[in-house]
Amino acid sequence: MTPHRALLVAMAIAWLHGEVARAQAQPAPPEFEAASVKPNTSGERRSGTSTSKGQLRMDNISLRAWIQTAFDVRDYSLSGPSWLDSERFDVVAKIPGDAARAQVPAMLQALLRDRFHLASHWESKEIPGYALVPAAKGAKIQPVESTGNSSNLTSDGKIEAREIPMEGFALLLESALDRPVQDLTGMPGVFDLRIEWMPDNAPAERSEEVVAGSLFSALQDRLGLRLRAQKVSVRTLVVDHIDRVPAAN
Numbered sequence: 001m002t003p004h005r006a007l008l009v010a011m012a013i014a015w016l017h018g019e020v021a022r023a024q025a026q027p028a029p030p031e032f033e034a035a036s037v038k039p040n041t042s043g044e045r046r047s048g049t050s051t052s053k054g055q056l057r058m059d060n061i062s063l064r065a066w067i068q069t070a071f072d073v074r075d076y077s078l079s080g081p082s083w084l085d086s087e088r089f090d091v092v093a094k095i096p097g098d099a100a101r102a103q104v105p106a107m108l109q110a111l112l113r114d115r116f117h118l119a120s121h122w123e124s125k126e127i128p129g130y131a132l133v134p135a136a137k138g139a140k141i142q143p144v145e146s147t148g149n150s151s152n153l154t155s156d157g158k159i160e161a162r163e164i165p166m167e168g169f170a171l172l173l174e175s176a177l178d179r180p181v182q183d184l185t186g187m188p189g190v191f192d193l194r195i196e197w198m199p200d201n202a203p204a205e206r207s208e209e210v211v212a213g214s215l216f217s218a219l220q221d222r223l224g225l226r227l228r229a230q231k232v233s234v235r236t237l238v239v240d241h242i243d244r245v246p247a248a249n
Contacts, residue, residue, distance in 0.1 A: 143189030
């Protein structure tokens with residue numbers, strides 16, 4: 001072996017040792033201590049999630065909702081087979097005693113890979129969305145002094161938020177519209193905001209309680225803001241493969 005070749009081999013071995021050391025130094029991805037995943041064929045549409053005494057329960061959860069929770073994505077930023085909505089499961093999982101709450105989504109990801117052999121990747125896609133901007137006559141709101149006591153409450157046809165930045169308010173609007181909303185108001189600081197509107201699925205008797213019509217008109221009339229339609233670049237999770245039937249518990 002020539003000296004030059006020996007040097008290349010030595011460098012390659014040193015690099016491999018470094019890679020192994022780095023891999024060993026990285027903590028293992030968090031996983032549930034134990035988990036039961038069973039198909040739910042009840043036909044019910046309601047689902048629920050709860051955590052108590054170190055145990056996570058997801059009742060009648062669709063695969064789509066599970067993936068959205070695990071990867072923090074919304075309908076518009078998840079691409080996968082249509083049956084993700086129809087296949088539902090009951091999940092009971094034991095959370096390790098030393099695990100932080102923030103680690104649960106990673107554990108849900110690991111469970112999807114283990115039981116459903118999920119394979120996925122991220123892509124950037126442009127989809128229809130909105131820009132949040134001041135209305136033609138200007139915003140009707142002013143920033144408030146921050147006390148560190150922020151909160152928000154959302155329901156069908158109602159958003160109440162305390163000490164929220166405009167970027168956070170845009171996220172609340174995303175939930176109401178199921179479309180990405182980009183904050184382009186250029187308004188720094190935090191705000192106390194409240195709007196109410198008539199949602200599409202509201203019962204007829206509620207029309208007497210709500211003065212504003214659509215969310216769009218409520219934003220402009222109450223806050224002096226508007227939503228401008230535009231294309232928005234969104235980081236999208238693409239499901240490459242997922243089993244319809246989970247591996248045995």
